[in-house]
Amino acid sequence: MSPRGRRLLRCLLAAPVLTLLFAAAPARADADDDPAAEQALAERFAPVLMLVRQDHACGPGEPYSPSAVEVLFDNPTVALRGPWTSRDLVKVGPSAEDVSAGLPGYELDLPGNPLTPGCDYERWAERQWRGTKPTIYAHVATQKGIGDRIALQYFFFYAFNDYNNKHETDWERIQLEFAAPDAASALAEDLDPDLVVYSQHYGSEKARWGEEKLEVDDATHPVVYVSAGSHANQFSAGVFMGNTANTGFGCDTTAGEHDAVRAEVRSIPSDPALARSAYPWISYEGHYGEVGPKRFYAGPTGPNRKQSWAKPFSWSAKARDSSIEVPGGGATSSAVAETYCDLVGKGSDLFRGYVDDPWRGLVVLVAALLAVGWLVRRTSWATTALPLRIRRSAGQVVAASLDVLRERPGLFALAMAPPALFNVLAAVLQGVTVSSPVPGWVGALAVLIGTASLPVSAGALAAVVQVLDEEGLGARVNLRAAYRTSLRRLGAGLPALLVTALLVVGLTTSIVLAPLALVVLTAGVLLVPVVVLERRRGFAGLPRSVRLIRHSFATLVPVLALGLLLLTTIGAVVAALLFVVVPVPFVVLNTVPSVVLGVVWPFVALMCVYAYAAAVARAQDSQERAAVTSAATPDSSVGPASGA
Known part of the structure; x- marks a missing residue:
């Protein structure tokens, strides 16, 4: 048989085998759906x-x-x-x-x-x-x-x-x-x-x-x-x-x-x-x-x-x-971000707890509302803005401060404008330093301005103290002169103020010592009014502040707690709530707490002044009662009268 014939015969014999092999083999996927390539x-x-x-x-x-x-x-x-x-x-x-x-x-x-x-x-x-x-x-x-x-x-x-x-x-x-x-x-x-x-x-x-x-x-x-x-x-x-x-x-x-x-x-x-x-x-x-x-x-x-x-x-x-x-x-860290994250996280936890056990959630809510109502009703609120130095409860301190703001809002807005501007400028510079590459001096300037806002804020509080105590609400006030006088008096009492501030800052760096920082802050909360109005020099203002607090502790603690809450929290809370509605750029958002601080600081300053005045009034009442008691008590060194 010729070679060509043999090749033809092999092809005819192989055809059925190839047909069976192709029939048994799985169909190859299209190139578009090649699993191996995918x-x-x-x-x-x-x-x-x-x-x-x-x-x-x-x-x-x-x-x-x-x-x-x-x-x-x-x-x-x-x-x-x-x-x-x-x-x-x-x-x-x-x-x-x-x-x-x-x-x-x-x-x-x-x-x-x-x-x-x-x-x-x-x-x-x-x-x-x-x-x-x-x-x-x-x-x-x-x-x-x-x-x-x-x-x-x-x-x-x-x-x-x-x-x-x-x-x-x-x-x-x-x-x-x-x-x-x-x-x-x-x-x-x-x-x-x-x-x-x-x-x-x-x-x-x-x-x-x-x-x-x-x-x-x-x-x-x-x-x-x-x-x-x-x-x-x-x-x-x-x-x-x-x-x-x-x-x-x-x-x-x-x-x-x-x-x-x-x-x-x-x-x-x-x-x-x-x-x-x-x-x-x-x-x-x-x-x-x-x-x-x-x-x-x-x-x-x-x-x-x-x-x-x-x-x-x-x-x-x-x-x-x-x-x-x-x-x-x-x-x-960012106060705005931390506050927003905490608010949403804790709010979610509360809502999840309510969904899991609605009755327990309602009981807790009712109990909280009753507790707040009891605290509000427990204190007295009715009072007048003047005279300044009279006994007041914590609620009356708050009410008197609000009355003053209603009477002279422009005056106190001007008094508090300098520290507010310092705080806003420091917040803007700090926001710029963390959001974009800037020269190192910008960050140093932000720290310097933020530090400078502290004495300026103290000066504003001192000016408010002087205006209230010496001029009254109806008088025309020269704020420049008030600032000058108050800052001069604060300089004389600077040692006590500086030591108190350093102790608070140093103690807050440790979680263990943080409660002591709160004690020191409470002891020095009346330092500015004491130094400005009583002209206490050197360290003399600190023991005087402690004595006043001892006489009016129940009034001062709620006022101090409210003041700290307003100064440290309310700004970040407002910024966090604003972010929910308007997602403004973060540099802008980060200045909101400083702006809010400028708004609430006059109110906190007024509460501090009225708390000081209430403490002075209570101390005077205690001294008068002690004097009356001493006069009414017979002298033990004198023997009893002999009979006739």
Whole structure:
């Protein structure tokens, strides 16, 4: 047989075998849905997650790593519940196949109460995921009507969301967008993403690839700073303030030491059939976590229920360009940020406690209102502004101060204008130094002006004291002369003032000694009126202040507490509430406490003056009573009269 004939015979014999082999082999996925290319692209650009380090169990920091969701299935500690009532049990330890039917409205219930989590979920998660590697899930998504563009998504599953709206489990994500029709093309052309989007609560933030704020490790791995507790994804380490659902209502922190997590990447195929085959749970449409009657604290739905799953570019189009970051967050404290974070955090705790046990919350609220009412009714309020030196209760001190402000608001506004301007200028300069690079002398100037505001504030208080005691409310006042006179007298009594101030500042640097600082502050609270009105020189003003306080302690303590509250807290509270309504730039927001301080300082100064006057009146009454008692007591040295 010729060579050509032999070749033809071999082809005829091999044809049936080839037919059988092709029939038995699985159909190759289209290039657009190549799982191998999608996995390779996902591994090439896998993010590095920076988790805030937790130094000890159940302490500050992030206890939960991105985890394999498969641990939830065939797990006897997890229950599948139906949507008909809050506790409808369908199955204990459901499998991934059980939930693959969709089951919208169902819930995977974990052991514990998300409203009072304590350390329960942390301990539970440590047991369930012990020995497993951190895991993230990748998915290449496209959107109908948008060709030649893909979104590489990474989904992170956490066991618990320990934020203001605490709930079981948490799903977060980031998205990288490529100008390519599929993963294989992006790899073949060695493309970098052109856009990166990080999820943050109900919103997101974006950055261009190569933008300064986007940190990239080893040229291809975006660095994600995970907010402790909430798992919102940030571009840097710091403290971030939010006042909407999109930004998160409260504060996210990524500040501190970090653990870098390079997790195992599991790619969910973009082909729906392959995805369901490899990961049956991806078809689940219910909640990963308890729902119950408390919808605000419901566990989240999975990746397939997010808008970004089917419409990735519609989701990224709504992303913000930036977040509101506290300047110097984690290194420089801000009274406004701290107050806002505390207000929202403690308010959330109170609301969560009420939701968990409404009756207990109502009892506490009623008890608090009754206590406040009792305190208000316990003191006397009726009084007049003049004369100055008469006995007054704490309530009458407050009422008299308000009367003076109503009578001469302009006078006291002018008296307090200098210290208010000093405080505002110092706050502006401090805000500039932490929000942008400036020469060192700017920061030094801010400290100098802030320090100078202290004697200026003392001078303002002294001027108020002099005006009230010597001129009365109706007289014309030369504020320049009043300042000059009061500052001269304060200079004479400076040793006592300086020692008191240094002791207060020094003692407040230690938590253990802080109560002593309050004692020293109480002892010196009347120093300025004593030095100015009684012209006490050197250290003589301090023992006089202590004696006056001893005579009027019950009046002075409430007045001092109210004054400290107004001076140290009210400004930051107003700024925090303003931020909720109008998210102004942080440099502007940080000046609000100083402006508020300038408004409330006259009132606090007046209360200090009237508290001093009330103490003087009480001391005089005590001396008069002692004199009368002494005169009425027979002299023991004289013997009894003898009888006739």
